[in-house]
Amino acid sequence: MTVKVKVCGMKYPDNITAVASLGIDYMGFIFYDQSKRYVGQSSSAYIKELDGLSKVGVFVNASLSAILDKITEFQLNVIQLHGDESVEFCLELKEKSGVIILKAFGVDQNFDWIQLDPYAKVVDYFLFDTKSSSYGGTGVQFDWSLLDQYKLTTPYFLSGGLDPENIKTALERNDPRLYALDLNSKFEVEPGLKDIALLSHSINTIKK
Numbered sequence: 001m002t003v004k005v006k007v008c009g010m011k012y013p014d015n016i017t018a019v020a021s022l023g024i025d026y027m028g029f030i031f032y033d034q035s036k037r038y039v040g041q042s043s044s045a046y047i048k049e050l051d052g053l054s055k056v057g058v059f060v061n062a063s064l065s066a067i068l069d070k071i072t073e074f075q076l077n078v079i080q081l082h083g084d085e086s087v088e089f090c091l092e093l094k095e096k097s098g099v100i101i102l103k104a105f106g107v108d109q110n111f112d113w114i115q116l117d118p119y120a121k122v123v124d125y126f127l128f129d130t131k132s133s134s135y136g137g138t139g140v141q142f143d144w145s146l147l148d149q150y151k152l153t154t155p156y157f158l159s160g161g162l163d164p165e166n167i168k169t170a171l172e173r174n175d176p177r178l179y180a181l182d183l184n185s186k187f188e189v190e191p192g193l194k195d196i197a198l199l200s201h202s203i204n205t206i207k208k
């Protein structure tokens with residue numbers, strides 16, 4: 001199966017349209033106000049009308065009611081929980097919204113892979129990112145050989161400093177559980193503004 005593509009951290013209507021036309025599967029919007037890619041309120045009417053791809057809302061330790069409000073306001077299809085959200089929180093969100101849930105984990109040498117077990121019964125996908133105190137969007141790759149310690153069958157999104165070069169290495173790992181590649185800060189002209197030519201080239205590589 002072809003690996004899917006998510007482009008994350010979108011903010012600006014013209015750039016959103018251009019990226020959507022590249023045939024991606026998921027587009028991510030950051031609802032974390034400490035992020036340089038925070039989507040705010042500005043483009044909500046525009047984003048709500050987007051179709052032909054799944055809209056992902058990225059949240060960091062937000063309340064359930066805040067997430068439910070944004071699902072309605074932006075017509076989000078997928079929620080990416082990128083903070084320290086518990087299994088119980090994921091379950092409650094699933095029960096109350098029915099959306100697809102991506103649970104993100106920051107990976108480093110000390111990552112406890114066993115902690116994933118209870119989440120696997122609740123979430124649709126895992127997302128493996130580089131461990132950082134700012135939660136995400138660092139542009140730093142983690143040591144992908146650590147993924148050899150991942151023993152579950154739940155498919156995952158891979159993120160953390162993906163760029164036009166290392167996506168080839170990611171694909172060459174040939175892990176059938178790799179569901180999607182998450183392209184973000186290494187494809188930007190500035191935070192929140194994606195380089196269309198760079199993305200287009202890499203999306204062709206992934207979809208080949």
Ligand SMILES: O=C(O)c1ccccc1N[C@@H]1O[C@H](COP(=O)(O)O)[C@@H](O)[C@H]1O
Nearest residue numbers: 008035136137138139159160161184185
């Ligand atoms: O992009 C952000 O600013 C961000 C902030 C807080 C949490 C998550 C964020 N983005 C997610 O971070 C990863 C990795 O991005 P990068 O390639 O290292 O820039 C990606 O999953 C984004 O969805």
